[in-house]
Amino acid sequence: xxxxxxxxxxxxxxxxxxxxxxxxxxxxxxxxxxxxxxxxxxxxxxxxxxxxxxxxxxxxxxxxxxxxxxxxxxxxxxxxxxxxxxxxxxxxxxxxxxxxxxxxxxxxxxxxxxxxxxxxxxxxxxxxxxxxxxxxxxxxxxxxxxxxxxxxxxxxxxxxxxxxxxxx
Numbered sequence: 001x002x003x004x005x006x007x008x009x010x011x012x013x014x015x016x017x018x019x020x021x022x023x024x025x026x027x028x029x030x031x032x033x034x035x036x037x038x039x040x041x042x043x044x045x046x047x048x049x050x051x052x053x054x055x056x057x058x059x060x061x062x063x064x065x066x067x068x069x070x071x072x073x074x075x076x077x078x079x080x081x082x083x084x085x086x087x088x089x090x091x092x093x094x095x096x097x098x099x100x101x102x103x104x105x106x107x108x109x110x111x112x113x114x115x116x117x118x119x120x121x122x123x124x125x126x127x128x129x130x131x132x133x134x135x136x137x138x139x140x141x142x143x144x145x146x147x148x149x150x151x152x153x154x155x156x157x158x159x160x161x162x163x164x165x166x167x168x
Contacts, residue, residue, distance in 0.1 A: 007117055010108070011089065017111040018118075025118030028126045035125050035152040042128035046135035053084075053140075062141055070166050071095060074145060077137045078103070087112050087129060096163060100149065103130065105160040127153040130162035143168060 008018065027033035033041075053059045060080055067073035075093045082088060089109030096102040110116055114126040134148045146164045153160040 004119075011111050011117065012086075013111055013117065014086070017086070021112050021114050021116075021118035023118070024112075024114040024126055024128070025120030025122075028114055028120045028122045033126060035127070038126050038128050039131040039148075039151065042131035043135040045128070046132050046139060049085075049132075049136055050139040058084075059140060070145065070168075071101060074101065074137065074166070077140060077145075078133060080140075081133060081136055099166045101146075101164050101166055103133070103162045103164065105129065105153075105162075107155070107158045107160045110160065125152040125155075127160065127162075129153070130164075134164065 007013065011017075024033060024038065050059075060077070065073050065076050065080075067076050071093065078091075078093060082091070088105050088111060090106035091109075092104045094102050094104065107113065107116060110129075112128065114120040115122070120126060130148050130150065130152065134146045137146055138144050144167045147167055149163040149165055150161070153162055155161075
């Protein structure tokens with residue numbers, strides 16, 4: 001188990017971050033959760049988060065979301081979602097050619113990683129972020145804007161990457 005105190009301080013975790021990361025980690029270690037099932041669960045969670053945002057009347061008005069390009073609009077929607085959920089510290093969304101974008105997350109700043117925060121000792125990934133963002137952004141936009149290309153996160157050094165196709 002990693003030094004929990006250090007992770008809590010360095011990643012600025014709240015109790016919910018710690019709970020969900022360790023909960024997903026435990027399910028993963030028991031063999032009850034893998035990247036495929038976490039993608040399904042994340043999309044279900046997006047439905048509930050959308051309903052929460054609607055009930056609290058804090059859904060963004062798509063006509064007021066800043067951006068002259070689809071990339072800028074999607075970036076601003078990701079920033080909005082992350083501001084509410086505080087999932088990650090450092091991230092970027094970049095063009096990847098052919099109507100594709102790549103979400104780059106500095107892994108050491110992710111607050112909900114079942115491996116980095118929850119200490120999961122499993123092969124592969126257990127990242128809910130790409131599927132959650134795909135579903136929630138499409139719901140907020142009331143149209144399909146993103147389609148996840150990669151089944152989960154691809155690790156490159158300390159960077160986690162997820163590729164999306166930009167639609168419409």
